[in-house]
Amino acid sequence: MKKLSTLGTIELNSLFLRALDLMENSNRNIFITGRAGTGKSTLLEYFRAKTKKKVVVLAPTGVAAVNVAGETIHSFFRFKPDITMEKIKRKSNKSNSKSIYHKIDAIIIDEISMVRADLLDCVDKFLRLNGKNEKIVFGGIQMIFIGDLYQLPPVVTPQEQEIFRGYYQSPYFFDAHLFSKLEMDFIELEKIYRQKDQRFIKLLNAIRNKTITLQDIAKFNEKFDPNFEIKNDDFYITLTTTNQMAKELNEIELKKIKTKLYQFQGSINGKFDLKNLPTDIELQLKVGAQVMMLNNDKQGRWVNGTMAKVADIKQHKQTGEDIIIVEKIDGNIVEVTVNTWEIFHYQYNQAIGRLETEIIGTFTQYPLKLAWAITIHKSQGKTFDRVIIDMGRGAFAHGQTYVALSRCRTLSGIILKKPLKLSHVWLDWRIVKFITNFQYQKSQIECSLDKKIDLIKEAIKNKTKLQITYLKAQDVKSKRVIMPKYVGEMEYLEKTYLGVEAHCYMRNEDRVFRVDRILEIDRVSE
Structure with missing residues (x-):
């Protein structure tokens, strides 16, 4: 447990530590999410207080920017409200403001659920033209997205909807065109601190x-x-x-x-x-x-x-x-x-080589x-x-x-x-599809289907238990211990899939699990 200024005492659990390590000690893009009350805001404030990186904190709205003592996306990039890809230009090399985009190590965007796909594409194009490396997504700057997609969505006016539909599958940030080229780590904070029951x-x-x-x-x-x-x-x-x-x-x-x-x-x-x-x-x-x-x-x-x-x-x-x-x-x-609340604008002080915030407005x-x-x-x-x-x-x-x-x-x-x-109870199923498919893909990279099958076959042969993290298609995740009995092709509603029949100790009954929905799998030490 650590104490941090106005935050009081916070618990640095394993997922907090993993997130902080990726944020501080890598250049990898990260999406940090979690249910309401899991400490996303606390993590952001803790990282900002401790980091040695040159970090900019942005938010999609003015209210959100005030809440995180940051700047709006539009203000930081000098975007007008009607910004489009065609309006983004390369800044002059003589421009003082251009240097800041070369010097940033990381950009944190809070409340990412409210960021529209077209705005994120504009950010990508701007940073390619004015950042460190034109050939890399976001100009090579580490992007850290924080937020819960199951909370408030981006705003698309009725007038914009028809035009938007022609260019994007959805207004959410994950349907930005740049996403096909973006490699991104995924961390879901799991422990809920707000509720105990x-x-x-x-x-x-x-x-x-x-x-x-x-x-x-x-x-x-x-x-x-x-x-x-x-x-x-x-x-x-x-x-x-x-x-x-x-x-x-x-x-x-x-x-x-x-x-x-x-x-x-x-x-x-x-x-x-x-x-x-x-x-x-x-x-x-x-x-x-x-x-x-x-x-x-x-x-x-x-x-x-x-x-x-x-x-x-x-x-x-x-x-x-x-x-x-x-x-x-x-x-x-x-x-x-x-x-006194302050509105900031980030700038780079070339004389001392430091990222600074300029106060451009106050409210008392x-x-x-x-x-x-x-x-x-x-x-x-x-x-x-x-x-x-x-x-x-x-x-x-x-x-x-x-x-x-x-x-x-x-x-x-x-x-x-x-x-x-x-x-x-409204739910946009495009979110569920993104969250689940993204985790399935990350799991496949970290532990291939062949490796999962080998571990299951080994457990069947040795009659040993496995611990799995299982993600249903509705984005319902659970950890459970199973005793596998059979692995192979199965059929459900005339569709075939690779499944494992096993005794589930959480349910205390035999169940069938799709292997491609197993995110993590480990041997259980007896």
Whole structure:
């Protein structure tokens, strides 16, 4: 266990260590994924704090860039909103900005699920023209993609859809044309830190993979309570599908409080787009208002997403500055002063040979916002103890229901305003196909089909057990111990495949496994 600034104590498990080793000690491209709550953001921050490489951290949206103290993809590459491949040009050798693309060791793109295929192709072309090596994908710069494809998807407007369909199989980053030339390692973080209850984790996985049954739906719907009334100190937060729903709920709750209304005016300097502000530029609060903290406190008193209530508002005796006093969900009282968020632009300082960040815009305001309600989209990456989920007219995006339900630490902390239906669970099967096929291909490279068959035949001959990691076509992965009995060609629904018949100790029954879906296989030491 290691302590890292505002992160607190983190566990460097085996997959974290493997990811960190590839990130720091290789030039290999990597896709790091994992279910909600597996520590993807923690891994990014840890690596950035420890690395000796010249690393740039980018994100697809302004809000995501602020959250990771990075820069948007468009800003870093100086792309305009309507960027296309044809508009990308080679920069002049005299251009100071060109040198940075030669000096970068690695580019991390966070929230990769929201990056469109056409944008990634533009990044590739730009780096080939202006990076280290025109003949290599991304100009020879190591690319590290972080994110969960089962959460929020890229945005393609209705006007763009028809045009997009003619050029790409899907809007997802993995359907960029460059992917046919890209070699990439795959790491899936597996340990979930947000939830501890294995039954709840199993239910969330069923939502994520759309393997959910009517029994699972019924289990969630035990939490359906349309008449649920929040008590004043319960700290429930409502997750909504739209900004308007969240705004209206917060306004209604604020009006219920009969104490004095305070207004705090924030300030913007330089370039900081209003739509990327983490909180209101004119923040309205009352004593008793429920709020959410929006930064990781340097003293470790709260993290981004901590729930609290405004306990008092007073003035500092010496400076006259307003101080907001809040009571956190754990009962601790803390003083909150203004915070400054920064928008960065990366640049290379040739004089000292170092990658630096130039602050091009700042926003100063108290690091909190009204939090009786927020959108599901803005809840991504946050953890709550008590959640009310209001799906409104239902989910309208892939992964939305999974994001909402997985924000809560426990099933007991969830209240459903509307019953969950199978129609609320959206899954884009193109994601499942990519994730599973990619892992099957990587497995074939690391352990060929012939080698797997040899290990199975050896185990049959010696009557010994094998441990396998098995990946079903629905992207459901499991580790299990088997005693193989037969391996050979089999048939199912008039299709032949190579299978192994074995006793499965996890199920305590004989089962058949497709050999090409076995990702890992090892002898079991008796």
